[in-house]
Amino acid sequence: MTVAPTSSSDAVPPDGVGEAAAWSIPADEVAGSLTVDLDAGLTSTEASRRLLSCGANELEAEPPTPIRRRLARQLTDPLVVLLLVAIVISLIAWIADGEDGAPLEAIVIAVIVVLNAAIGTWQEDRAVKAVAALRRMAT
DSSP: OEEOOSSOSSOOOGGGOSOEEGGGSOHHHHHHHTTOBTTTBOOHHHHHHHHHHHOOSOOOOOOOOOHHHHHHHHTTSHHHHHHHHHHHHHHHHHHHHTOSSOOHHHHHHHHHHHHHHHHHHHHHHHHHHHHHHHHHHHO
């Protein structure tokens, strides 16, 4: 929030914009510019008027991140990328050696990567649900 300074000499406008940050202006000047009594606060009428004109004092909720994007984010972690590179190297070595059977090292690493991504996504989903529950409790 920025408020035009009225008389404070210590309220310096940022980058010459012509307005000072509200934190740099004394509280009585901010209250005066917003027509608020510091002792009594807003009257019910004024609070209702401001609620109608400005809206509720709430942060806008961000839309939830799709689960596939959260899963993809799990796979972009640097250590996971290193494991994915290890899978590729293991497959190349398996092909170059011409061994019979399945490439066990690559399969084991791939299972670890998949389990890690699944558990990470599950934990993130639980955290998102916990934050949503806290938000519902707060309102």
